[in-house]
Amino acid sequence: MQRALQAAPERPSAVETVPEIELFCFRTGELHFGFASENVLEVVRAGPLTALPKVPTFILGVYAHRGQVLPVIGLLRFLSKGEEQIGSKTRFVIAASGKYVAAIVADAVIGMRRYPRAQIDPIPLGSAEVEKHFAGVVRTDRPGEAILLLDAGQLLQGARGRAVPK
Amino acid sequence: MTPKAESSPTIDIVLFAMKGVSYAADATQVVRIDRVGAEERALMVRGPDGECRPIRVDAVSGLRSVPVASLRRLPVALETKDVAVGVWLNGETPVILLDLFQLLTVPGGQ
Numbered sequence: 001m002q003r004a005l006q007a008a009p010e011r012p013s014a015v016e017t018v019p020e021i022e023l024f025c026f027r028t029g030e031l032h033f034g035f036a037s038e039n040v041l042e043v044v045r046a047g048p049l050t051a052l053p054k055v056p057t058f059i060l061g062v063y064a065h066r067g068q069v070l071p072v073i074g075l076l077r078f079l080s081k082g083e084e085q086i087g088s089k090t091r092f093v094i095a096a097s098g099k100y101v102a103a104i105v106a107d108a109v110i111g112m113r114r115y116p117r118a119q120i121d122p123i124p125l126g127s128a129e130v131e132k133h134f135a136g137v138v139r140t141d142r143p144g145e146a147i148l149l150l151d152a153g154q155l156l157q158g159a160r161g162r163a164v165p166k
Numbered sequence: 167m168t169p170k171a172e173s174s175p176t177i178d179i180v181l182f183a184m185k186g187v188s189y190a191a192d193a194t195q196v197v198r199i200d201r202v203g204a205e206e207r208a209l210m211v212r213g214p215d216g217e218c219r220p221i222r223v224d225a226v227s228g229l230r231s232v233p234v235a236s237l238r239r240l241p242v243a244l245e246t247k248d249v250a251v252g253v254w255l256n257g258e259t260p261v262i263l264l265d266l267f268q269l270l271t272v273p274g275g276q
Contacts, residue, residue: 050260051187052250062241062253062258069238069253099242160243 004100019117023138025110025147026093028075029082032110032147034138039095039152046090055163060084063103065094072103073159075150079130100156113147115140120149133158175234179254179263181227184207188227188261189253195266199226211266219270237263 022032026043038061049061049072058077062069076082084090084105092103120136133155138147178193195211197218204210207219236262238253239245249272252263 048259050253050262052244052262053187053264054248054250062244062260062262064255065257067238067255069241069255069260069271071241071243074203102239104241131223156243163244 009163020114021117021120022112022114023147023149024093025113026091026104026106027108027110028084028106029075031081032145033075033106034113034147034149035093035095035152036135036149037112039097040073040096041096041101043092043106044092044103046086046092046105049086058159060086060105061165063092065092065103068101070094070101070103071125072105073155073157074105078155078159079133095156096150097152100153100160102156103158115147123148175260176231177234177237178229180209181261182207182223183225183227184223186224189264190230190261191266193229209266211270213270217260218234219223221266221269 015147022037024037024040025032025034047063047065049063051061054057058074060072060074060077063097068078074084076084086105086109089107090141091106091109093106093109095104115138119139121139123131123134123137133151135149135151138149139145141163179190180193180196181188181190183189191209192245197210197212200208200220202220202222206222206224207226208222209226210218210220213219217253225252232254232259240250240252244250249264249268250262251265253260254263255261
C-alpha cells in the first residue's frame with residue numbers, strides 16, 4: 001500500500017474533474033435566466049413598490065428590504081423583450097455584484113441547478129449592447145429550454161449607466 | 167436612578183402628492199403652503215433669486231417629524247444629483263424625498 005500511496009496523486013486529475021457552475025435560475029415572461037449562485041443573496045415575495053421620477057421604465061421603482069432601499073429592475077423591459085406584471089406570485093431576486101445590489105423581478109423561481117461549464121455557449125449574436133449583460137447561454141437537457149446566464153456585474157452596472165446618464 | 171434615554175434626532179418633512187404619487191421633502195425648504203384654484207395646493211419655495219415660487223401639488227398631507235434613522239440614501243445604482251435625493255422609510259414603504267430647490271429648476275416642476 002505504501003508504494004500505491006507514493007504513486008497516488010495529491011488531487012484528482014483534470015480528466016476526473018468536471019468544472020461546474022452553480023446557477024440560481026428563474027423565469028420572467030417566456031425567458032429563463034440564471035445568475036451565478038454567489039451573486040444571489042436571497043429571494044423574497046414582491047413587496048410594495050414606490051415609483052421614482054425621471055428614471056427609465058426598466059426601473060420599476062424602489063423597494064425596502066430589511067431597511068435597505070433597493071432598485072427594482074425588470075429584465076424584460078431592460079432587454080426590450082416585454083413588460084413585467086407584478087402579481088401575487090411575483091418574486092424579487094436580490095442580486096449583488098460589488099457595491100451594487102438590486103431586486104430583479106421574477107415570475108417564477110426555478111431553483112438552484114448545476115451545469116458543466118462545457119454546456120455554456122456564447123450568447124447568439126445580437127446587439128453588443130445586449131450581449132454584454134450575458135455570460136452565455138446554458139444548454140439544458142430539457143427540449144427547447146435555454147437558460148440565459150446573466151453577468152451580474154455587467155447587468156447592474158449597465159442598469160446604473162442607463163438609469164443615471166452622465 | 168436610571169439614565170434618561172436619549173431621544174433619537176428627528177427631522178421635519180412635508181408630505182404631499184403629485185400626479186397621484188406620494189412624496190416628501192425637507193420642511194425647511196417650504197416657506198408656506200398656498201391654495202391654487204379650487205383644489206390644488208402649492209408649496210411656496212424661495213428660489214435662488216430670493217423670490218417665492220410655487221410648486222403645484224395635488225394635495226398636502228401634512229407635516230411630520232420623523233427619525234433621521236428612517237431616512238435612506240438612494241440606492242447606489244440610482245444615485246444622482248437630481249430631484250430625488252433620498253427615501254423616507256414609512257414603515258416598510260419607501261417614500262421618495264424630493265429636493266424642492268432642484269425641482270424649481272426642472273421644466274414643468276413649478
